Amino acid sequence: MSRSQPAIIVHGGAVSRHSYSLSAWRASVEDAARAGWAVLEKSGGTALDAVEAAIRSMESNPVCNAGIGSCLTSDGRVEMDAIIMNGSNLDVGAVACVNSVENPVTLARKVMEKTDHVLLVGEGANQFAAAEQTGIPTVSKETLITEQRKSELEKFRQFRKAVKADFNVQIDGGGHDTVGAVALDSSGNLAAGTSTGGITGKLPGRVGDVPIVGCGVYADNSIGAASTTGHGESIAKVTLARQALWFVEAGRSPDEAAKDALDGMLSRVRGRGGIIIISKDARIGFNCSTDDMAWAYCNAREGLKSGTNCHSSK
Numbered sequence: 001m002s003r004s005q006p007a008i009i010v011h012g013g014a015v016s017r018h019s020y021s022l023s024a025w026r027a028s029v030e031d032a033a034r035a036g037w038a039v040l041e042k043s044g045g046t047a048l049d050a051v052e053a054a055i056r057s058m059e060s061n062p063v064c065n066a067g068i069g070s071c072l073t074s075d076g077r078v079e080m081d082a083i084i085m086n087g088s089n090l091d092v093g094a095v096a097c098v099n100s101v102e103n104p105v106t107l108a109r110k111v112m113e114k115t116d117h118v119l120l121v122g123e124g125a126n127q128f129a130a131a132e133q134t135g136i137p138t139v140s141k142e143t144l145i146t147e148q149r150k151s152e153l154e155k156f157r158q159f160r161k162a163v164k165a166d167f168n169v170q171i172d173g174g175g176h177d178t179v180g181a182v183a184l185d186s187s188g189n190l191a192a193g194t195s196t197g198g199i200t201g202k203l204p205g206r207v208g209d210v211p212i213v214g215c216g217v218y219a220d221n222s223i224g225a226a227s228t229t230g231h232g233e234s235i236a237k238v239t240l241a242r243q244a245l246w247f248v249e250a251g252r253s254p255d256e257a258a259k260d261a262l263d264g265m266l267s268r269v270r271g272r273g274g275i276i277i278i279s280k281d282a283r284i285g286f287n288c289s290t291d292d293m294a295w296a297y298c299n300a301r302e303g304l305k306s307g308t309n310c311h312s313s314k
């Protein structure tokens with residue numbers, strides 16, 4: 001069997017203005033990349049395990065809009081979406097509108113591995129989380145809500161009263177800082193995952209791009225793997241993750257593919273966001289069409305690299 005050069009890249013979301021300090025945001029993605037790399041460094045460490053570990057780290061960090069510290073719905077509740085995809089066989093699992101676990105990515109993985117389904121939503125997904133066979137601890141809804149997100153919802157409400165904004169406009173303190181990870185392991189297997197609390201002030205029951213295959217993620221060992229962030233409705237319209245991988249398949253570098261897919265989304269539906277990609281031959285790429293996107297990646301050649309925008313060269 002041929003060996004691959006393992007690599008992991010993570011994002012902490014693409015935003016116009018982040019509501020936490022840039023250093024805390026950067027630390028959150030560095031911690032996540034380290035958690036994923038620790039898996040890949042071990043003999044037999046898989047891309048799926050690395051992606052799950054990286055995303056769990058960000059879901060458990062209140063700085064990130066996923067798990068603890070998720071954005072709130074218009075009526076002040078948490079409803080989280082997550083997905084994970086295995087590039088070796090195209091298996092995928094996802095959950096939407098869940099509110100009973102700290103780590104929705106692990107629940108998504110259980111959907112993939114323990115059910116015949118791709119996506120569970122709402123009450124059914126929460127019931128599945130509580131079922132004994134998942135082994136996932138459930139948490140109270142209040143555990144997931146932070147003071148920061150409450151104050152962002154308040155700001156959002158004031159802003160919406162004064163200005164008829166659409167969800168594509170970034171509001172002071174609001175954020176689309178979804179989290180995601182993409183990994184390649186030494187066996188040449190790729191995986192990708194994405195997790196989010198969605199958008200501040202979203203209608204109850206709103207599901208964004210994240211748990212939709214080809215939008216929040218795509219992974220195929222014969223091409224590459226991608227995770228996206230940004231305005232969910234726009235991402236869903238252009239199937240952003242799959243679009244980026246079509247560009248990789250057509251011969252563009254991962255950096256070019258990310259940029260071209262984002263440019264296409266901006267010109268076609270006026271949506272902004274970010275993408276991280278690893279190609280099947282271990283090239284890493286990323287780009288964003290917002291002011292900022294926290295990212296970090298790690299491989300044996302370069303070690304850990306990170307940043308909070310896409311304007312500096314890698």
Ligand code: GLY
Pocket residue numbers: 176178196197198199207208209210228229230231232233235
């Ligand atoms: N991209 C995350 C969301 O819009 O829900």
